[in-house]
Amino acid sequence: MKxxxxxxxxxxxxxxxxxxSITFLLLxxxxxxxxxxxxxxxxxxxxxxxKYGLNDPIPVKYARYVSNLFHGELGTSFIFNNQDVSDMxxxxxxxxxxxxxxxxxxxxxxxxxxxxxxALKRNSFWDHLTTIIAVIGVSIPxxxxxxxxxxxxxxxxxxxxxxxxxxxxxxxIMPTIALAFSVIATTAKYMRNELVDIxxxxxxLFARSKGLTGSEVIIKHAVRNALIPVVTILGPMTISLIxxxxxxxxIFSVPGLGNLLVTSIQNNDYFVILGEGLVFSxxxxxxxxxxxxxxxxxxxxxxxxxxxHNE
Amino acid sequence: xxxxxxxxxxxxxxxxxxDPSKFVFVHNDGDGLNRMERPSFTFWKDVKIRLMKNKMAxxxxxxxxxxxxxxxxxxxxxxxxxxxxxxxMRTYIKLPPRIPVLENFGIFDxxxxxxxxxxxxxxxxxxxxxxGTDNLARxxxxxxxxxxxxxxxxxxxxxxxxxxxxxxxxxxxGYYGGQIDNLMMRFTEILGSIPDLVVMILFLLVFxxxxxxxxxxxxxxxxxxxxRVTRGxxxxxxxxxxxxxxxxxGATPRQIIVxxxxxxxxxxxxxxxxxxxxxxxxxxxxxxxxxxxLPAPAASLGVLINDGYTSLRTYPxxxxxxxxxxxILMLCLNLFANGLRDAIDPTMRDK
Amino acid sequence: xxxxxxxxxxxxxxKTQGGTVQAVRGVDFDLCAGETLAxxxxxxxxxxxxxxxxxxxxxxxxxxxxxSIRYNGKEITTMKEKEFEHLRGRDIAMIFQDPMTSLNPxxxxxxxxxxxxxxxxxxxxxxxxxxxxxxxxxxxIKDAEKRYKQYPHQFSGGMRQRIVTAAALACHPKILICDExxxxxxxxxxxxxxxxxxxxxKKLDIGIIFITHDLGVVANxxxxxxxxYAGKIVEIGTADEVFYQPxxxxxxxxxxSMPSMSDSKDELWSIPGSPPDLxxxxxxxxxxxxxxxxMQIDFxxxxxxxxxxxxxxxxxxxxxxxxxxxxSPLAExxxxx
Numbered sequence: 001m002k003x004x005x006x007x008x009x010x011x012x013x014x015x016x017x018x019x020x021s022i023t024f025l026l027l028x029x030x031x032x033x034x035x036x037x038x039x040x041x042x043x044x045x046x047x048x049x050x051k052y053g054l055n056d057p058i059p060v061k062y063a064r065y066v067s068n069l070f071h072g073e074l075g076t077s078f079i080f081n082n083q084d085v086s087d088m089x090x091x092x093x094x095x096x097x098x099x100x101x102x103x104x105x106x107x108x109x110x111x112x113x114x115x116x117x118x119a120l121k122r123n124s125f126w127d128h129l130t131t132i133i134a135v136i137g138v139s140i141p142x143x144x145x146x147x148x149x150x151x152x153x154x155x156x157x158x159x160x161x162x163x164x165x166x167x168x169x170x171x172x173i174m175p176t177i178a179l180a181f182s183v184i185a186t187t188a189k190y191m192r193n194e195l196v197d198i199x200x201x202x203x204x205l206f207a208r209s210k211g212l213t214g215s216e217v218i219i220k221h222a223v224r225n226a227l228i229p230v231v232t233i234l235g236p237m238t239i240s241l242i243x244x245x246x247x248x249x250x251i252f253s254v255p256g257l258g259n260l261l262v263t264s265i266q267n268n269d270y271f272v273i274l275g276e277g278l279v280f281s282x283x284x285x286x287x288x289x290x291x292x293x294x295x296x297x298x299x300x301x302x303x304x305x306x307x308x309h310n311e
Numbered sequence: 312x313x314x315x316x317x318x319x320x321x322x323x324x325x326x327x328x329x330d331p332s333k334f335v336f337v338h339n340d341g342d343g344l345n346r347m348e349r350p351s352f353t354f355w356k357d358v359k360i361r362l363m364k365n366k367m368a369x370x371x372x373x374x375x376x377x378x379x380x381x382x383x384x385x386x387x388x389x390x391x392x393x394x395x396x397x398x399x400m401r402t403y404i405k406l407p408p409r410i411p412v413l414e415n416f417g418i419f420d421x422x423x424x425x426x427x428x429x430x431x432x433x434x435x436x437x438x439x440x441x442x443g444t445d446n447l448a449r450x451x452x453x454x455x456x457x458x459x460x461x462x463x464x465x466x467x468x469x470x471x472x473x474x475x476x477x478x479x480x481x482x483x484x485g486y487y488g489g490q491i492d493n494l495m496m497r498f499t500e501i502l503g504s505i506p507d508l509v510v511m512i513l514f515l516l517v518f519x520x521x522x523x524x525x526x527x528x529x530x531x532x533x534x535x536x537x538x539r540v541t542r543g544x545x546x547x548x549x550x551x552x553x554x555x556x557x558x559x560x561g562a563t564p565r566q567i568i569v570x571x572x573x574x575x576x577x578x579x580x581x582x583x584x585x586x587x588x589x590x591x592x593x594x595x596x597x598x599x600x601x602x603x604x605l606p607a608p609a610a611s612l613g614v615l616i617n618d619g620y621t622s623l624r625t626y627p628x629x630x631x632x633x634x635x636x637x638x639i640l641m642l643c644l645n646l647f648a649n650g651l652r653d654a655i656d657p658t659m660r661d662k
Numbered sequence: 663x664x665x666x667x668x669x670x671x672x673x674x675x676x677k678t679q680g681g682t683v684q685a686v687r688g689v690d691f692d693l694c695a696g697e698t699l700a701x702x703x704x705x706x707x708x709x710x711x712x713x714x715x716x717x718x719x720x721x722x723x724x725x726x727x728x729x730s731i732r733y734n735g736k737e738i739t740t741m742k743e744k745e746f747e748h749l750r751g752r753d754i755a756m757i758f759q760d761p762m763t764s765l766n767p768x769x770x771x772x773x774x775x776x777x778x779x780x781x782x783x784x785x786x787x788x789x790x791x792x793x794x795x796x797x798x799x800x801x802x803i804k805d806a807e808k809r810y811k812q813y814p815h816q817f818s819g820g821m822r823q824r825i826v827t828a829a830a831l832a833c834h835p836k837i838l839i840c841d842e843x844x845x846x847x848x849x850x851x852x853x854x855x856x857x858x859x860x861x862x863x864k865k866l867d868i869g870i871i872f873i874t875h876d877l878g879v880v881a882n883x884x885x886x887x888x889x890x891y892a893g894k895i896v897e898i899g900t901a902d903e904v905f906y907q908p909x910x911x912x913x914x915x916x917x918x919s920m921p922s923m924s925d926s927k928d929e930l931w932s933i934p935g936s937p938p939d940l941x942x943x944x945x946x947x948x949x950x951x952x953x954x955x956x957m958q959i960d961f962x963x964x965x966x967x968x969x970x971x972x973x974x975x976x977x978x979x980x981x982x983x984x985x986x987x988x989x990s991p992l993a994e995x996x997x998x999x
């Protein structure tokens with residue numbers, strides 16, 4: 001287990017190094033990047049030179065860049081009044097995390113329940129519903145769902161606030177649903193398949209042959225076991241939440257990371273784009289690492305012999 | 312103790328009706344065996360039959376063919392090109408949809424959300440724009456179907472590049488195995504641990520969005536999935552006896568790959584590729600929506616939706632039709648891919 | 663001896679995409695207390711389905727469409743699921759083929775063994791734990807107390823089958839159905855498990871139905887043997903009768919294809935072809951197309967069970983008085999050796 005985590009950590013470090021190097025190369029050589037953009041004001045040039053030493057040889061610049069990153073400095077936004085990128089990201093973190101977590105929790109609870117019902121009552125209404133949601137979840141982009149919801153519930157029927165407002169919990173409903181859709185789809189489908197596999201497995205038959213009732217077998221043996229691997233889709237789910245958040249935040253004007261990313265892409269605000277890229281990668285990598293460790297802790301097949309608590 | 316044999320003992324009366332002449336051995340050298348077997352189909356024939364039985368998949372296929380057909384002929388149904396800004400712009404800007412015949416039923420009759428007949432107001436009552444016009448006075452109908460072409464094209468191109476890179480990479484890793492495989496897979500693991508979104512955005516920052524660069528951007532991360540699938544299949548087949556036999560009999564790697572591996576990994580790859588096309592279309596639309604779409608005047612569905620979104624509240628139809636077409640396209644592609652997967656691997660059907 | 667299980671005319675169908683599969687097409691047998699009946703047949707002969715029908719554990723697309731199964735005189739095919747649950751594990755227990763997959767990988771083995779005790783005998787956790795550890799010693803698992811808390815993946819295949827056996831015997835059932843309990847194990851472990859089952863049978867006086875495709879195993883365990891083919895019992899008798907005076911050509915085929923029986927140089931007999939399609943069972947004797955001794959009548963009429971002795975009968979027209987008299991090719995083989 002220890003070795004496993006160390007290997008995972010090593011991968012994480014390599015992946016981060018890779019992203020950092022790529023972003024540096026982009027800054028260095030891409031036409032129009034702050035490092036070689038001629039349209040910067042003299043004042044901005046001075047600022048850049050101070051931080052990155054624009055005239056230093058490349059390796060020195062790279063070292064400076066990396067050390068700046070280690071100090072949490074992601075650069076400066078030249079579009080928004082020379083604001084510090086780290087500050088900008090930090091300020092927008094809470095809204096994104098809030099909507100994202102809400103979507104994650106609601107989505108996975110609904111998804112798990114739907115998946116269980118679908119697996120237990122195969123070919124029933126709920127099963128077909130799950131299939132339909134799963135297909136729609138991968139077919140219809142979040143921005144379509146989001147903007148349609150906004151138009152009908154927000155503009156036409158005016159029953160929900162059109163835009164996000166930090167102080168108003170009701171205003172988070174629509175962005176949460178728009179984001180949760182893909183989470184529900186993924187979780188429900190995964191849970192259903194996992195559970196169907198388990199229900200058809202020998203150990204369920206054996207458990208039934210011991211005389212346990214149907215519900216005892218389902219709860220104690222099937223659902224419990226099916227829930228364990230569901231943890232592993234948290235990684236891919238983070239990706240889809242990050243991806244979805246960019247468009248959903250744009251639609252509902254959530255002052256979050258996704259919205260910031262869209263604005264900076266439209267304005268070619270390089271430091272912000274690269275900084276967000278780094279933050280997103282870091283978020284994803286940490287989730288994957290945590291999931292790996294968590295999975296190792298809760299699945300006895302991976303857990304090391306000895307010290308086990310649940311009897 | 313065991314009296315369960317309820318049937319007749321030797322030579323009882325009920326047997327007397329039997330014809331003694333039938334108690335002769337028939338020459339039985341196994342000819343009768345074939346008679347009993349069900350007709351055997353080749354694999355792909357079987358797949359075809361299973362696919363035909365899947366109503367959802369077949370309906371999707373029909374809709375897809377219709378969409379593709381419309382995308383081909385639609386521009387001929389409109390006198391205006393997708394890039395053409397119709398002059399005078401003031402007259403032709405942001406017209407609501409209007410379709411002959413249907414206009415008599417109160418839909419597609421050229422009235423805006425306030426109920427005003429815009430066509431009459433601007434004195435162009437003899438003209439029809441099926442999906443209306445956009446904020447640069449371009450015909451939305453032509454643009455939408457042109458967009459379908461672009462989106463499908465990007466989907467197919469991405470899938471093709473994906474196929475080429477993924478299968479080659481996965482094939483090499485699986486076929487050679489050992490240290491090479493180990494190294495190659497470690498690399499995909501590291502690459503795979505960077506979010507797709509980040510990779511795509513960075514890529515498109517360097518290579519500005521265009522049809523080819525967009526397709527490449529989709530492939531940059533998605534080939535990993537294809538490579539893993541291929542590698543898994545190759546590894547599985549490599550260790551099967553008939554391949555070992557072929558190898559010991561001196562077949563060259565080329566022969567083994569072409570004759571034994573390809574036919575066997577093909578089904579899995581076909582399934583992976585059919586899921587790849589809607590995926591690429593999805594990401595294209597998504598990237599367009601966050602501002603990394605094709606530059607004007609080229610228009611994919613994503614670009615149209617993004618343009619329409621900016622005036623959603625006042626001119627909802629500008630976003631509605633491209634969105635509808637995209638959703639139908641995506642749904643059908645996914646449903647068809649699902650059906651194909653079930654047909655190719657029936658054990659997946661129940662899942 | 664007292665009969666504890668009687669099966670009469672059992673028929674089981676499965677609905678599949680391709681049509682209705684008649685997996686079991688009228689099976690009769692019975693079982694006495696403390697006796698071992700082996701049911702032998704190829705895969706697809708309906709032997710596993712028969713055993714699952716006795717446990718009331720048919721897959722959801724399968725159903726009993728005819729016949730009866732009586733346990734201690736009580737009909738169980740029409741029992742409600744609730745009632746059946748009291749029977750399962752307490753009176754009739756089952757061991758499955760693959761010990762690697764028949765244990766829940768995420769539950770301690772102690773918990774899995776004690777489950778049915780807590781359920782049926784209403785024991786407290788502590789009592790159940792004590793009994794479980796005793797049971798684990800009975801099936802010869804060393805360090806029972808320590809291993810009680812371990813998970814299945816920490817055990818070898820043979821050990822897992824011991825655990826499965828312990829779990830099945832937890833409530834001292836009257837009948838134990840063993841569905842190919844040794845097929846997935848290697849040969850030395852096979853022998854150990856069979857010895858274990860035999861000794862437990864003696865200690866606990868259990869009636870065992872032993873399902874297998876391997877006649878070699880049968881010779882070691884069975885008092886009586888039933889041979890199944892295409893959903894029917896084609897021959898049934900005591901182990902000696904079936905081994906030394908087999909009457910059905912299919913039994914001949916099975917016996918001849920046993921490694922110890924056939925000549926190492928030229929194999930006397932192997933059964934050509936594959937079992938028939940049970941969606942459209944063939945007319946007449948289902949074995950006829952693969953039978954070298956098939957007669958015209960075999961393709962037209964289904965043979966009834968012909969009684970050979972009080973305990974021995976077989977379903978083949980060769981036993982009819984009109985049939986040409988032939989000697990079992992096995993006898994010839996035996997003489998040659």
